[in-house]
Amino acid sequence: MYFKPTAHTLLVPFALSTFAALAQQTPAPVAATSDMGRIEITSGRDNETQERRESTASKIVIGREEIERQGDANLGEILKRMPGITLGGAPGRGGGIRMRGLSQGYTQILLDGQRVPPGFSVESLTPEMVERVEIYRAPTAETGAQAIAGTINIITREGRKGMPTELKVGSSFQGGYVSPTASIVKYHDAEKWSGNYTLSVNRFAAPDHSENNLTRVDASDTTLRQRVSDSHYGREGMNASARLQLKGDPGETLTLTPFVILSQGKTPSSMRATESLNGVDVAGSPATASSEIKNNFELARLNGQWRRRLSTDSNMEWKFNLGGWNSHNEFKQTSTNTSLIPSVSENSHVQDRSFSLGGKYTNVMGGGHQWVSGAELESVRRTQSVVGSYLSIAGSSDFSASTMRYALYSQDEWQLTPNWSSHVGARYEGLTTEGSTSAGDVINRNSVFTPLLHAMWRPNPDSRDQVRMSLTRSFKTPGMPSLLARRSFTRDDNSVTNPDVSGNPNLKPEVATGLDVAIERYLPQGGVLTASVFHRRVQNLIRNVLSEEISPLDPTKKRWIYRPGNISEAVTEGIELEAKFRMDQWIADAPHIDLRNNLSFYRSRVLSVMGPDNRLDQQPSMTANFGADYRLKSVPLTLGGNVNYNPGYTTRLSAEQLSTVSQKRVMDVYGLWRLDSRTAWRLTLSNLDPRNYNTGSVYSGNSVNENSRTQSQSWTNVQILLEKKL
Numbered sequence: 001m002y003f004k005p006t007a008h009t010l011l012v013p014f015a016l017s018t019f020a021a022l023a024q025q026t027p028a029p030v031a032a033t034s035d036m037g038r039i040e041i042t043s044g045r046d047n048e049t050q051e052r053r054e055s056t057a058s059k060i061v062i063g064r065e066e067i068e069r070q071g072d073a074n075l076g077e078i079l080k081r082m083p084g085i086t087l088g089g090a091p092g093r094g095g096g097i098r099m100r101g102l103s104q105g106y107t108q109i110l111l112d113g114q115r116v117p118p119g120f121s122v123e124s125l126t127p128e129m130v131e132r133v134e135i136y137r138a139p140t141a142e143t144g145a146q147a148i149a150g151t152i153n154i155i156t157r158e159g160r161k162g163m164p165t166e167l168k169v170g171s172s173f174q175g176g177y178v179s180p181t182a183s184i185v186k187y188h189d190a191e192k193w194s195g196n197y198t199l200s201v202n203r204f205a206a207p208d209h210s211e212n213n214l215t216r217v218d219a220s221d222t223t224l225r226q227r228v229s230d231s232h233y234g235r236e237g238m239n240a241s242a243r244l245q246l247k248g249d250p251g252e253t254l255t256l257t258p259f260v261i262l263s264q265g266k267t268p269s270s271m272r273a274t275e276s277l278n279g280v281d282v283a284g285s286p287a288t289a290s291s292e293i294k295n296n297f298e299l300a301r302l303n304g305q306w307r308r309r310l311s312t313d314s315n316m317e318w319k320f321n322l323g324g325w326n327s328h329n330e331f332k333q334t335s336t337n338t339s340l341i342p343s344v345s346e347n348s349h350v351q352d353r354s355f356s357l358g359g360k361y362t363n364v365m366g367g368g369h370q371w372v373s374g375a376e377l378e379s380v381r382r383t384q385s386v387v388g389s390y391l392s393i394a395g396s397s398d399f400s401a402s403t404m405r406y407a408l409y410s411q412d413e414w415q416l417t418p419n420w421s422s423h424v425g426a427r428y429e430g431l432t433t434e435g436s437t438s439a440g441d442v443i444n445r446n447s448v449f450t451p452l453l454h455a456m457w458r459p460n461p462d463s464r465d466q467v468r469m470s471l472t473r474s475f476k477t478p479g480m481p482s483l484l485a486r487r488s489f490t491r492d493d494n495s496v497t498n499p500d501v502s503g504n505p506n507l508k509p510e511v512a513t514g515l516d517v518a519i520e521r522y523l524p525q526g527g528v529l530t531a532s533v534f535h536r537r538v539q540n541l542i543r544n545v546l547s548e549e550i551s552p553l554d555p556t557k558k559r560w561i562y563r564p565g566n567i568s569e570a571v572t573e574g575i576e577l578e579a580k581f582r583m584d585q586w587i588a589d590a591p592h593i594d595l596r597n598n599l600s601f602y603r604s605r606v607l608s609v610m611g612p613d614n615r616l617d618q619q620p621s622m623t624a625n626f627g628a629d630y631r632l633k634s635v636p637l638t639l640g641g642n643v644n645y646n647p648g649y650t651t652r653l654s655a656e657q658l659s660t661v662s663q664k665r666v667m668d669v670y671g672l673w674r675l676d677s678r679t680a681w682r683l684t685l686s687n688l689d690p691r692n693y694n695t696g697s698v699y700s701g702n703s704v705n706e707n708s709r710t711q712s713q714s715w716t717n718v719q720i721l722l723e724k725k726l
Contacts, residue, residue, distance in 0.1 A: 085135070093714065111154050207232045272288050299326075319358045350382065372411050543653070545562070578598040678725040
């Protein structure tokens with residue numbers, strides 16, 4: 001019998017375990033003892049919980065223990081188990097990181113406290129390169145307000161005295177393909193400097209099978225089309241990072257963090273297409289095609305931080321970030337029937353260069369105040385050239401643009417009373433984008449002022465219970481492609497479900513007013529129980545608008561095109577529940593099983609689109625994670641796993657158009673066998689019970705009905721790792 005999880009069936013076990021843990025906090029009577037005062041003993045694994053508890057602004061901290069727990073191959077797989085975080089795309093394939101179900105651009109990504117440059121992918125960072133991850137649910141003046149959904153701050157590895165060299169060697173197996181990997185982390189420490197470096201090399205390979213079915217009905221004809229493609233992706237890569245800290249006078253340090261990423265890949269594939277018109281196969285059906293994609297990517301960056309103590313109560317900090325990346329892609333496709341599958345030869349180059357500089361002054365004043373003020377400046381320049389693009393007008397895909405961003409901010413963290421603390425700040429940010437489009441040279445200038453208020457209340461200053469409240473303003477700026485991208489012609493038949501794409505130089509930033517409230521309980525033996533709610537009202541919502549225009553290729557015909565526009569206002573809200581504790585905290589003599597559960601529910605409405613399903617793009621109605629870990633006493637073995645669930649959903653994009661996404665249910669398990677204190681074997685099975693991932697688009701209007709469905713297959717990934725401390 002097939003069992004379909006629902007919100008209620010997932011909520012019941014979560015609520016029972018949470019309330020049982022709360023009830024257990026009432027201790028049993030004990031014999032009278034002498035009062036020795038309050039004593040707290042914490043271990044290294046509790047440092048992240050303590051940092052989270054003491055932060056005025058609401059945040060989640062993921063330390064090395066959580067990062068290493070399941071032996072994940074990339075950072076996205078770790079983040080997907082956190083409350084309210086999802087990954088786009090098919091299960092096990094990775095994808096854009098999203099918070100609170102909102103699409104990728106609503107989440108701000110920082111690297112060592114600095115904004116990552118446009119085009120930088122978090123997936124290019126391996127877990128070995130990361131010391132910890134901080135997740136902020138609401139923006140602050142210091143971290144930045146381009147965070148309608150939230151902020152993820154990735155801190156690179158830090159060297160500590162006496163840390164051994166870490167070596168990992170292993171391989172994963174997926175769909176009949178082998179992906180070997182190796183990494184080393186080495187530490188150095190001296191009187192005037194300390195440092196570490198991380199080097200990872202890998203070869204990744206995976207199959208890809210997808211099927212697309214299209215049904216189009218217009219005034220007189222019915223078209224049926226099916227395309228089945230098989231391919232496999234292979235990539236070789238090298239990731240290297242370092243962290244060097246130089247020590248000067250007392251209170252003065254200079255930290256340099258360079259990192260380099262190199263990769264090259266190849267994707268050969270084959271395709272078979274069939275098409276019929278009113279039940280009769282069209283000429284040349286079925287048709288076949290073979291294609292190959294080659295890509296090369298190089299990235300080099302240097303982050304720097306200089307901190308100097310000005311007095312016992314104040315210090316100054318400067319940060320800089322410079323570097324860039326190059327991407328080169330070649331695509332060639334040969335078809336037996338170009339009317340069904342086009343023959344394409346395309347060669348594209350993208351070059352991105354960026355630089356940022358920031359300064360921050362911190363002063364600890366009397367009366368419990370800590371005042372922080374700073375300024376930031378960032379410059380980005382990107383060029384793109386495409387040769388031989390399908391259906392292109394000469395130079396139509398070439399692209400050249402630059403952005404200049406500056407920001408000023410100030411904030412005051414104030415301990416009002418032993419029970420109350422506040423975090424008041426404001427930030428002003430301006431952005432200028434210049435470039436050329438098919439309509440000529442354009443300049444887009446925007447600026448946003450964002451006041452921010454956070455407060456934390458503890459009913460008892462010594463209690464482990466606290467309430468957080470935030471009232472904030474945040475925003476999302478349109479990226480370079482959305483503003484300035486010239487028209488990109490679809491390689492397939494142009495239709496309402498497969499239109500051309502273009503930019504819009506007149507876009508305005510999306511601006512959101514937000515309210516967050518969270519109740520937190522930190523358990524005496526470690527662990528945390530939280531319940532948080534949020535509300536965002538978004539103005540100037542950006543969404544791709546479908547329209548039909550005169551074709552620049554043939555003035556006698558029309559083509560469908562997607563062009564972004566500020567269409568409306570939107571409202572999104574939700575509740576997020578989290579419970580992390582050990583089972584024996586609420587069941588006497590229970591096994592020492594660590595439980596990690598979180599459950600989130602979301603709702604959104606685009607006000608200019610009639611419901612139902614007028615949700616924001618790519619936002620599911622809920623997300624859930626249920627995880628557990630158990631260290632056996634009789635043998636040096638730790639077992640654990642996690643189940644991640646996102647339901648399927650439908651999004652109404654307009655009165656005529658719908659998009660659909662199927663459910664995702666991903667089960668991961670692992671086993672860690674420690675041979676001794678320095679050697680361990682790890683076995684990880686990701687995406688057990690793999691399922692197909694389906695997406696679709698439906699259009700009904702203007703005497704046209706079109707239904708497109710794509711089905712992608714996924715596979716179980718088996719990984720074996722040897723972990724050694726030298």
